[in-house]
Amino acid sequence: MLIRAETPADAPAIHRLNELAFEQPAEADLVDALRLAARPFLSLVAAEEEGEIVGHICFTPVTVGDSQSSLSVAGLAPMAVLPGYQNQGIGSRLVETGLDECRRAGFTLAVVLGHPEYYPRFGFRPASAFGLRSEYDVPDPVFMALELFPGAAEGVSGLVRYHEAFAGV
Secondary structure, three states, rough: EEEEEHHHHHHHHHHHHHHHOOOOOOHHHHHHHEEEEEEEOEEEEEEEOOOEEEEEEEEEEEEEEOOOOOOOOOEEEEEEOOHOOOOOOOOHHHHHHHHHHHHHHHHOOOEEEEEOOHHHHHHOEHHHOOEEEEEOOHHHEEEEEEOOOOOOOOOEEEEEEEEHEEEEE
């Protein structure tokens, strides 16, 4: 299994993968919109030896509070694995590699709206512990944050807003 940055030729397979994994086109359309509009756009795929793309993860910038801060926060969304390949560690490898790439790209924090039983294994914890809250009305345990560098969240608080493309999901 190879985890690598997406290439332009991967876009159709990534779209199909997200449609199949989420059983609807919304997340696939979101990735297409983010690819065009979000900067930076950090997108990784998991590919089998034969080249079939079986997993995908995406990170894009989010804003915190008044967005005048020098804080650089990545929003993890979406992450998908083809149904026939789930529960084999592919998602975990995508998350771990993606977080490493976020660090290299200069992000200091990462946030995710996700399963509270899954993301804590990577160090995510409720974002409210950092004084962060989601722009979406979601239960506290599903909105999580992770310091990509120790102490990165010190003195940070406020409303986290995702890229405007998320409004279509």
